[in-house]
Amino acid sequence: MRFDLQVIATWIEPGSRVLDLGCRTGSLLAHLTEEKAIIGTGIEIDEEAAGQAIAKGLSVIHGDIYEEIEDYPDNAFDYVILSQALMQVLDPETLLREMLRVGRLGIVSFPNFTHYRNRLQMLFTGRAPMSKELPYEWYNTPNIRVIPIIDFRRFCKHLGVPIVKEVAISTHHHDEQGKVITWLPNLFATFGIFMLGQARRPGSD
Amino acid sequence: MSEYIDQIETGESVGLVEKKFFTFGADEPLVLESGRRLGPVTLAYETCGTLNADRTNAILVCHALTGDSHVAGFYDGNDPKPGWWDLMVGPGKPIDTDKYFVICSNVIGGCMGSTGPSSENPETGRPYGASFPVVTIGDMVRAQRRLVDSFGIDTLLAVVGGSVGGMQVLEWSVRYPHRVHAAIPLATTTKHSAQAIAFNEVARQAIMADPKWNRGDYYESGRPEHGLAVARMVGHITYLSDESMRHKFDRRLQDRVELSFDFEADFQVESYLRYQGNKFVDRFDANSFLYLTKAADYFNLENHYGDGSLVAAFSRASCRYLVVSFTSDWLYPTYQSKTMVKAMKKNSLDVSFCEIEAPWGHDAFLLPNTRLSDLLSGFLNKICLHCRIGDVA
Numbered sequence: 145m146r147f148d149l150q151v152i153a154t155w156i157e158p159g160s161r162v163l164d165l166g167c168r169t170g171s172l173l174a175h176l177t178e179e180k181a182i183i184g185t186g187i188e189i190d191e192e193a194a195g196q197a198i199a200k201g202l203s204v205i206h207g208d209i210y211e212e213i214e215d216y217p218d219n220a221f222d223y224v225i226l227s228q229a230l231m232q233v234l235d236p237e238t239l240l241r242e243m244l245r246v247g248r249l250g251i252v253s254f255p256n257f258t259h260y261r262n263r264l265q266m267l268f269t270g271r272a273p274m275s276k277e278l279p280y281e282w283y284n285t286p287n288i289r290v291i292p293i294i295d296f297r298r299f300c301k302h303l304g305v306p307i308v309k310e311v312a313i314s315t316h317h318h319d320e321q322g323k324v325i326t327w328l329p330n331l332f333a334t335f336g337i338f339m340l341g342q343a344r345r346p347g348s349d
Numbered sequence: 350m351s352e353y354i355d356q357i358e359t360g361e362s363v364g365l366v367e368k369k370f371f372t373f374g375a376d377e378p379l380v381l382e383s384g385r386r387l388g389p390v391t392l393a394y395e396t397c398g399t400l401n402a403d404r405t406n407a408i409l410v411c412h413a414l415t416g417d418s419h420v421a422g423f424y425d426g427n428d429p430k431p432g433w434w435d436l437m438v439g440p441g442k443p444i445d446t447d448k449y450f451v452i453c454s455n456v457i458g459g460c461m462g463s464t465g466p467s468s469e470n471p472e473t474g475r476p477y478g479a480s481f482p483v484v485t486i487g488d489m490v491r492a493q494r495r496l497v498d499s500f501g502i503d504t505l506l507a508v509v510g511g512s513v514g515g516m517q518v519l520e521w522s523v524r525y526p527h528r529v530h531a532a533i534p535l536a537t538t539t540k541h542s543a544q545a546i547a548f549n550e551v552a553r554q555a556i557m558a559d560p561k562w563n564r565g566d567y568y569e570s571g572r573p574e575h576g577l578a579v580a581r582m583v584g585h586i587t588y589l590s591d592e593s594m595r596h597k598f599d600r601r602l603q604d605r606v607e608l609s610f611d612f613e614a615d616f617q618v619e620s621y622l623r624y625q626g627n628k629f630v631d632r633f634d635a636n637s638f639l640y641l642t643k644a645a646d647y648f649n650l651e652n653h654y655g656d657g658s659l660v661a662a663f664s665r666a667s668c669r670y671l672v673v674s675f676t677s678d679w680l681y682p683t684y685q686s687k688t689m690v691k692a693m694k695k696n697s698l699d700v701s702f703c704e705i706e707a708p709w710g711h712d713a714f715l716l717p718n719t720r721l722s723d724l725l726s727g728f729l730n731k732i733c734l735h736c737r738i739g740d741v742a
Contacts, residue, residue: 185699191706191720198671198701199723201731205690206703215694 145171147315147322148253148335149227155251155309155339156180160222163187163247165209165239166229170197177202185221187212210239216246227253228335231278231287240303240340249308250340256312256333258292263331277334293329293336300340309339360441362431363397363422368462370394371454373495379457385482389471392496393418393462394454397438398446400500405738407502408444408729409493410434410453411510411517413715414584414641415633417461420453421446436717443726448733449506454496456489456517458640463492466636467568478636479565486513486648490520494528504528507732509725511535511714512681513641516648519689522666523654529668531732533725535714536678538685539650539659545680548587549642552580556635565636577635578626585625590677590710594618659692666693669735670700671728673721675713701728 145153149172156162158180164173167186176182186204188194194206205212209229224247226239231254233239243250255277262273272282280287293312300307312329315322325333371392373379378388395418400407410420412433421438423431438444438451455463458481466481497505508521508529515537522532541549559576561567589597598618602608605615614620655662670693674686683704693700705720707713714721 183699191703195703195705195720195724198703199727201727201734203669203699203701204703205694205701207687212694215691217695217697220697 145175146319147313148319148337149175150320151311151313151324151337152225152227152251152253153179156182156223158182161220163213163216163221163224165213165224165226165243167197167202167204168193170200170202170204172225172227173197173202173204174200209233210235210242213239213242213246218245219248221247223247223249223251225251227251228255230254230291231289234288236289236299237303240305241343244305244340244342248342250305251338252296252340253335253337254291254296256293256330256336257290258294258330259334260331275334291336293333296336296338300338304343306341306343307338308341311337313337360439360445362435363439363446365426366395366397366419366422366424366432368393368395368418368424370462371496371499373499379488379492379495381482381488382485383483387457387464387482387484387488390457390464390492390495391462391468392454392457392464392492394452394496395419395421395432396453397421397451398449400450400502401738403738404500404502405504405506405736406448406733407450407452407497407500407505408507408509409497409505409521410438410444410451411493411508411514411521412453412455413510413512413514414645415629415638416514417459418453418455418463419461420451433715436715437722437725443722444509444729445726448738449729452497452500454493456641457492458484458489458637458644460634460637465634466565466640467634476568478568481636481640483643483647484640485644486516486520487524487653489644490517490524493517493521494525497528504530506736506738507531507533507729509533509535510537512537512711513645515681516645519650520648522668522670523650523662526665526667530736531669531671531728532666533671533673533728534686534689535673535721536675536681536711538681539662539689540648540652541646542685545587546646548583548680549646552583553639553642555579555583556639559635562635565639567635572630573635574630577633577638578623578630580635580638581629581633582622582626585622587680588710588712590679590708592677593709596708597621659688660695663689663692663696663698666696666698668698669732670698671724672700672702673714673724674702674704675707675709675711676704677708678711678713680711 162182162184164186173184197204224243265273312325312333313322374388374390378386419432421432421435440447455461470477508518510518515534518534556576559573562573601617603617603620651659674683690702
């Protein structure tokens with residue numbers, strides 16, 4: 145399993161209710177179901193991936209995350225996970241608010257755009273950076289957003305969403321191993337992983 | 350539904366099967382939704398596999414509009430075709446008869462051995478004809494429940510079915526929530542659209558416009574074959590798709606190189622529909638077609654169980670669901686499946702949903718499809734683990 149998913153898995157309490165947005169073939173859900181006896185649901189837009197996840201015995205809805213998340217009641221889940229999909233999300237503000245409406249906690253992971261190698265590439269080649277984490281040309285990328293760790297923190301502040309927990313990691317070897325970066329994460333981390341709490345409602349203390 | 354199952358994809362055949370009959374309600378008739386009474390009631394059914402000692406491995410398969418209880422295997426060695434879902438039901442197949450005990454019954458109102466308009470009315474000694482009471486999907490399911498009871502089965506591991514069979518699946522899950530662990534409604538809807546009712550009405554009118562229909566009293570005078578064939582032709586069009594018809598027939602001519610300039614079947618598609626219509630007449634009763642299409646049109650899960658709210662209707666349910674739709678199904682389009690999935694989610698029910706890319710229209714659930722096979726076997730395996738069903742004796 146990908147290293148960022150391993151980190152996320154350590155954050156999940158056993159027996160909790162988990163919604164995984166963009167769950168692909170369900171490897172995180174399968175892991176959490178087996179290791180932590182969670183009650184999990186996934187949403188995946190790709191038929192092939194969703195089909196494979198359901199065929200594994202997981203509960204998965206084939207559909208668009210924006211549309212599908214709307215149907216859940218408030219606080220239907222303990223955790224709502226959006227792993228490595230925020231770059232492709234059209235309206236992150238709406239989605240994050242929805243995540244924290246249907247879930248007590250939200251977990252978001254994304255590739256850190258301002259990793260030093262990206263910076264050096266831009267500086268020395270003058271071209272849009274391409275990396276293992278963002279391996280696309282400007283003309284074929286599904287990623288419509290670039291997200292530095294620092295900016296994501298600012299974004300959470302803007303939304304009034306508390307950051308409950310945060311880890312920056314650097315991964316290598318097929319992404320299955322990695323290490324936690326504590327020194328200058330915005331420069332040295334390839335991924336940022338955040339756990340977010342529900343925003344305080346105006347008027348409440 | 351059409352029966353063009355020739356290929357066997359995986360696993361083996363269940364081999365020889367037998368049509369059996371279960372009769373109930375001779376003393377205490379079934380009180381139908383209409384308030385009318387029906388009894389005695391006979392259901393034709395078939396079983397495959399073995400019921401385990403604690404009776405926890407039973408799967409009820411519900412057939413579509415004009416299907417029957419013959420779900421898999423062969424009646425005898427000379428049968429040209431196996432049962433209608435032989436692809437799915439058998440040893441090593443997604444509905445694995447090495448593990449599960451499969452029951453498939455013909456619905457009431459039908460004409461394949463279950464009590465229907467062609468059955469003898471015990472009060473008159475003549476076929477019911479149009480005096481047969483109108484039955485609903487709920488009535489069909491209540492009759493099936495009596496059959497399930499007769500096996501001493503308390504809870505079904507799963508109820509599975511496509512199209513009108515899928516309506517029965519939904520009905521089971523809401524009417525008897527504690528008797529169903531899992532429900533798999535395929536290519537179906539919680540209520541007919543105006544378009545679906547419209548096609549059914551055209552089909553019914555074709556039958557009733559045939560002078561031989563004789564207000565349903567034709568069993569001695571000769572059947573309204575032409576009307577029934579036209580009804581089937583209309584239905585058959587709705588089971589296909591624009592793309593599948595273009596692929597199969599396009600505008601190709603049948604047995605000729607130029608147009609006939611008369612009303613012969615010039616085009617292959619005309620010839621195909623005539624063939625399907627005529628073939629249907631040999632095996633189906635026109636009155637049953639009227640009753641079954643009416644039952645499908647009347648089906649309205651939200652009105653019946655939720656006072657107009659589908660969310661309220663599914664608040665009665667407690668089983669796990671696997672909902673499947675097909676991209677080219679224009680009879681029960683994906684939005685109808687999504688509507689039911691939405692209502693299930695609002696009730697925090699455990700639901701999986703997949704819209705399978707398939708060009709062949711509504712009938713896709715009857716055709717070989719690896720995706721569907723994988724979904725069914727994976728989902729059933731999970732249910733099986735969850736329920737910890739005992740070994741087959």
